[in-house]
Structure formats: C-alpha cells, structure tokens
Amino acid sequence: MYTCNKDRIQNKIETFATFGDAGNGGITRFSLSDEALQARAEFVKRMKAVGVETVTDDMANMYATLPGTEPGLPRIVMASHCDSVRNGGNYDGILGVISAMEVVETIAIEKIPHRHPITAMIWTNEEGSLYPPAMMSSGVVCGKFLKDKILASKSPEGKTFGEALEQSGYAGDEANRLNPNDYMAMLELHIEQGPVLEAEKKEIGVVVGVLGMVNYRIRTYGQSDHAGTTPMAYRRDALLAAASALKYLHTELDKLDSNLVYTTGNIICHPNIHTVIPDHVDFSLDARHQNPEVIKQVVEVIKNMPKEFDKCEVKYQEAWARKTVNFNEELVGLVQKSADAFGYTSKKMYSGAGHDAQYVADMIPTTMIFVPSKDGHSHCELEFTSVEECWRGINVLLQTVLEVDKK
Numbered sequence: 001m002y003t004c005n006k007d008r009i010q011n012k013i014e015t016f017a018t019f020g021d022a023g024n025g026g027i028t029r030f031s032l033s034d035e036a037l038q039a040r041a042e043f044v045k046r047m048k049a050v051g052v053e054t055v056t057d058d059m060a061n062m063y064a065t066l067p068g069t070e071p072g073l074p075r076i077v078m079a080s081h082c083d084s085v086r087n088g089g090n091y092d093g094i095l096g097v098i099s100a101m102e103v104v105e106t107i108a109i110e111k112i113p114h115r116h117p118i119t120a121m122i123w124t125n126e127e128g129s130l131y132p133p134a135m136m137s138s139g140v141v142c143g144k145f146l147k148d149k150i151l152a153s154k155s156p157e158g159k160t161f162g163e164a165l166e167q168s169g170y171a172g173d174e175a176n177r178l179n180p181n182d183y184m185a186m187l188e189l190h191i192e193q194g195p196v197l198e199a200e201k202k203e204i205g206v207v208v209g210v211l212g213m214v215n216y217r218i219r220t221y222g223q224s225d226h227a228g229t230t231p232m233a234y235r236r237d238a239l240l241a242a243a244s245a246l247k248y249l250h251t252e253l254d255k256l257d258s259n260l261v262y263t264t265g266n267i268i269c270h271p272n273i274h275t276v277i278p279d280h281v282d283f284s285l286d287a288r289h290q291n292p293e294v295i296k297q298v299v300e301v302i303k304n305m306p307k308e309f310d311k312c313e314v315k316y317q318e319a320w321a322r323k324t325v326n327f328n329e330e331l332v333g334l335v336q337k338s339a340d341a342f343g344y345t346s347k348k349m350y351s352g353a354g355h356d357a358q359y360v361a362d363m364i365p366t367t368m369i370f371v372p373s374k375d376g377h378s379h380c381e382l383e384f385t386s387v388e389e390c391w392r393g394i395n396v397l398l399q400t401v402l403e404v405d406k407k
C-alpha cells in the first residue's frame, strides 16, 4: 500500500502557518485577505511543482487537477478551505487542503497508476469570518445561496464580498465550477474539532454525516426601572427571567437523549446599563443531534416552556435550522475499508460542526475523514494534531481516492 510523506506534510503545515501568523501559535487568515492570497499562491506554486495547473471558478474556488490515464472519466476531488476565524489555529480547513495537495503530490511523484483525474481543491470563505454566511462558496456552487445576494455580503468595514472577489484576482470562469457531470466524488479530510477521538484513543474518524440542528431565540420582557429606588418585590427583571428560563430549559433538555448537545452562546441584554433593571433579554439556543426525532423533542420542550418567569413574559422564535446530512454510504464504506487496511483504529461518527462537504453531499457522492484534535480544541490557537496523526489520515485519504478510482 502507498503512504504519504511525513516530512512533506510537516513542511506544508509549517509553511502555511506563516500566512497570517498571529504570533501566538495560530493564525488570522480571513478569506481573500492578503494572508489568504499568500496561501493561495503557495498552493498554486506547489501544485505547479508537480506539473499540475490550477484554475478557479467565478467564486474563486481553486481546482488543481492531475490528469488520469483514461480520457473522459469524471474527477475525484479532495477539498477543504484555507481561511480561518480570528485567532484561529493551523489545522481547521487548511489541513484538508494540505492533505489534498499531499495526495496529488504523492500520486504524481510516485507515479501511482490512476484512471480518473484527481483534483485538489480550495473552497473560498468557509468560515464567513469577514463576509457572512459560512460555507458561502460551496453554498453558491451547490445552489443553496443566490450568488447576487452573496456578492453583496458586507464586511464590518463596509466592503462587499463582490469587491473583495474582484480585487483578489482569483475570480475565474463559472464553467470551472464543481458539477455532477465532471465530478464523481468529493472527500474532505478535517480535524475533529472535538475531544472524542483522542479520549477514545481512535486514530481515524469515519464520518457518516453532519448533525442536524435548530437555533432558537428566546426573549423575555420585563420593565426598566431605577436600580436604586425600586424595591425587589416591585421588579420585573428580564435578565432574572432569562436566567430562570435557561435553567428550566437545561433541566428539561437534560432529560432527552444523552448525545444531544445544546448551547446558549449569545445574549443581548437591554439597555445593558448597570443602573437600570433590564427590560428585554434575547438569548440563543443552539441544539444538535443526528436523529430528527430528538430535535423535534427539543422544539417541544421550547414550545411547552412556561409563558412567564419571574413576572416577565417569555417568547421564542426559530432563527434557523438544518437537517441531518448523511454522507454517501459507499464512500463511507471505502474510508472504513482503507482505515482497516492500514490497521488504524477508527470510530464512525457524526460531525457536530458544519462543513462545505454537507452542501456538496446534495450534489455528488461525498464523505469526510476526521483526525484527532488535541484536547478537542478548535477555532483557537491551541488547535493541534501531530504530524503522525495527520499522516495516518492522509494515508486513508490517498487509499480511499485509489479505491474510488477503481469504480
């Protein structure tokens, strides 16, 4: 069996870590920023070094394709993203790009026989850090978002994504977009971004899908009054009510399936002044589970919540939701077979985070491979996966590509 090259992998990790180095062992590399353009240039350079040209589509997604021996066959594509959140790490997204490059390099350098063209790809603006939403370009290519609406997306400084795209010099031809005629499968290697593989001492995550989720806004309505002159018994404190509502929701949600995860990560308190009793609080509730029935139970808990806490009215509204995405079973099976062939320990699992692969899964057969994240850290500078762990994952990616190539 073929394996990839550890030194080359390490060299790529170290090199890409310099583009947007934020000085604390991590990076800030927003999509289409100068730092991201450096990373793109490095991708083009390294692909060219093994004789592979890179083209871009109209969303600046990048495609470097190594031809196969049989003309006219559809491509096998490996893809991820090279942009990051603010003060992010050196592995989220970029490891998938490095893996795709490493597989193309290995196949080209070792002259591994293959029939289909094999493509290493970069999706533009997966994080949506500067220009929301996340998974923007896969969303456009896979028909989830309208391009015109996306081009108008503004950074906090007021620059549009369309302007950034134009200035980047990477906007290419719409005809180059990933499509179901020219592509037969997409594989994305990614760090787990959670603690499970490490805790269970598994080397490879065989990803079977992306968890469905709902996101609600819960609002409480009280009365603003003076913090010094209003006795406690006379108050209608919207923040106290929000705390009570949150406590109630935790108690009820904890009675549901133990794999359910839920979070309140955003809270708006009005008027947010230390001398004024809050009259209005609005907080998020994000809940994720692979089984739509459990998600339904979450919604029931929210709907059956008391209409009033601490003399304050409580209302709720769904902000958005996504269905569980199940990846292509045949591809999942090939990832499992490849991991087994190397003798790596593995675990079938769902992704709790969103990825470009979940949109692509609606268009062509798609799946993902996870490698462990040290202490589960991600979207921060502490992100870490050892070269050895990356190497195992990339070997599985290479072997899976070669298995798909037999089809």
Ligand SMILES: [Zn+2]
Pocket: 081, 092, 093, 126, 190
């Ligand atoms: Zn990512």
